[in-house]
Amino acid sequence: MNNIYKLFVAATCYSSFSYAGDIDNLLELSLEELMKIQVVTAASGFEQKTSRAPATVTIISAQEWQRTGARFLSDVLLSIPGVHAGKSQADYRHKKFFIRGLSGYGSGQIKLLIDGEPFESIQDNSLFLGLHLPLTNFKRIEVIKGPGSAIYGADAFAGVINLVSYEANEIPATVGARWGSFNTYDLFARGSNNIGDSYFQWSFDYTQSDDDKNRVVNSDLQSVFDSIFNTSASRAPGPIDEHYEIFTLLAKWQYKNISLDYYTWRNFDYGNSAGVAQALDPDGSGATYADQIKMKLDISHLVPGELTGLVNYQTQKITSYLTVFPAGTLLPVGPDGNINFTHPVGLTTFEDGVIGTPSPDSRSITMRLTHLFDLTDKQLFRWEFGYEKQYYRTSERKNFGPSILDGTQASVSGELTDVTGTPFIYLPDINRDFKYLSLLDEWQVSPKLQLTFGIRHDRYSDFGSTTNPRLSVIWQISDDFTMKVFSGSAFRAPSIAQLYARNNPASIGNPDLHSASVDTIETGINLEYFITQNFVMSLNAFSYQAKDLIAFVFDEQEQVNIAQNTGEQKGQGGELWLKWKPQDNISIDANYSFLQAKDEDNNDIADVPTQMAYLGVNWQFNDLWVANTEMKWLADRKRPLTDTRKPLANYLLINSKLERKNILPNLSISLIARNILNKAYAKEPSPSTISDDYPIAGQQLLLEINYQF
Secondary structure (H helix, E strand, O other): OHHHHHHHHHHHHHHHHHHHHHHHHHHOOOHHHHHHHOEEOOOOOOOEEHHHOOOEEEEEEHHHHHOOOOOEHHHHHHHOOOEEEEEOOOOOOOEEEEEOOEOOHHHOOEEEEEOOEEOOOOOOOOOHHHOOOEOOOEEEEEEEEOOOHHHHOOOOOOEEEEEEEOOOOOOOOEEEEEEEHHHEEEEEEEEEEEEOOEEEEEEEEEEEEOOOOOOEEOOOHHHHHHHHHOOOOOOOOEEOEOOEEEEEEEEEEEEOOEEEEEEEEEEEEEOOEOOOOOOOOOOOEEEEEEEEEEEEEEOHHHOOOEEEEEEEEEEEEEEEEEEEEOOOEEEEEOOOOOEOOOOOOEEEEEOOOEEEOOEEEEEEEEEEEEEEEEEEOOEEEEEEEEEEEEEEEEEOEEOOOOOOOOOOOOEEOOOOEEOOOOOOOOOOOEEEEEEEEEEEEEEEEEOOEEEEEEEEEEEEOOOEEEEEEEEEEEEEEEOOEEEEEEEEEEEEOOOHHHHHOOOOOOEEOOOOOOOOOEEEEEEEEEEEEEEEOOEEEEEEEEEEEEEOOEEEEEEOOOOEEEEEEOOOEEEEEEEEEEEEEEEOOEEEEEEEEEEEEEEOOOOEOOOOOOEEEEEEEEEEOOOOEEEEEEEEEEEOOOOOOOOOOOOOOOEEEEEEEEEEEEEEOOEEEEEEEEOOOOOOOOEEOOOOOOOOOEEOOOOEEEEEEEEEO
């Protein structure tokens, strides 16, 4: 065992020293040299220089986010123009991502990928798996703005976020830990080993936090019911509960032309935020388990170019215990046993609360064949054919609903009835499949002019088919000045939950949703200019039109949120990004974005910041000390027309990290401070039933220790 351990350490040390040397060389390059070798995978489905990518692309490297003290994907998105990680009103599972004002329920209009493979909920296509996504496993994050359905199909509507893991022999062997405010603890490690022609690497994160218990809301939906029925069941004033305990592991094995990847993300215990029905639920909890196994085979020897086959298998399981409304609540109940304010049979006291345990268990298998080759000496062609089968199974116990209540009960205990396999469950068992064909042609018309055309056709088993094209023109005006113009369409298929959810006091599906789902046309202009070798400026202007957007909308008659095609959203705006290295040891990253987003009646889209600005400064005092400070400003968030509360206040978020390198050989120690100002007015919008909005987490201090072999 000792010898095996020594062999493992020796191998990981060798790979990390090789990688560290590459980093040192990169640091000596100018900004212009760095950006001209920067690559992206997600823009076209294959690796290419960002200057040739047919989209607006932002790349954040591991080195960049590590120096800011970022722990999760949501922390990294802070620095990207036009992107915001806010708070979801409708989804109790914490954050919500926006790209240029587009998001959807559970951020479902944004496609989240890990090494090019979707990592999202099979039930509702939401990104809750990425809300607390640790970063030790990855070397860069790619953010592609605008429609991506020509490559990635459904949900690549507002944009694509791709997390790219380390390749063979480049992962830095590291072990580290953090601990600090809110009872937060992180452990992380990564390493690799080569044995003959076989290569193995691994990385893991374990993180847990109680979250900030001072994030208190003074009233909730139950407070409204208390005032109507003269009860006192509400748990408000009380804190938002967003505690978590997460473990992730990425293991990769490669032998000659075959590779096998395994990724697991497990949130063993999480809080229900402000509650599934906007009634505080401090006693509720949930757990999520997601596993992904991917096998890839390189069969390029059979044809000219690169030909790869892929099989990807995913499983997702959620267990939950939801106190929809708290113990002691008095509510009107209809003849079907559900809460009903319009046609109640009687009033029922729920002694232990309105309780449900919706627990989906889903899996999917994807098979894909991709061929990339030179069509001519000036044309690169890519075709891809894929098929995916989804299986969705559910179980549930609850103390309300059909077959359990009929509205005549004066009181109900917390005893739960199992409705699994009956028509009374919140969602029936569903099988769904789709197949697609994607084509892309990249044509180098001249040394300075590139045209790219892509198109994808998807055919679903339950809602029909859709075709989505994309076109871009890239003009290298000079060595220092590039212009991109692009347009394309995208779609969002109705999710399983949006179509079929039922018997749910919070939200129900709608099988009459438009089969066309979501369609958008986006046109953008991207200008990139190197003022000097160490001063680069990028300017993006964009416009889009989204139709038939799907959202859960409160129905006054049914007194529940029902999935609806809610109309249109039109948006236009711009983004300015600057990066400057005034000295070799100082770098400055700044951006500003502006958005004007309207609905079909020309009303402002609510809750979206129309102005955002970011400033990040990194200063390496000497070989031992490095300081980083970042600031994000959000402004001009509108309320819905029916919301009479005062406007949301603008706020400034400041984070900082101070690092001391080589306190012992290869050992560094850092102090991370997040939300330094700790201002009470820094809030994310809530529904009017939580009248004083969601306060963001307060000031957090973390101590980090990092050892590189």
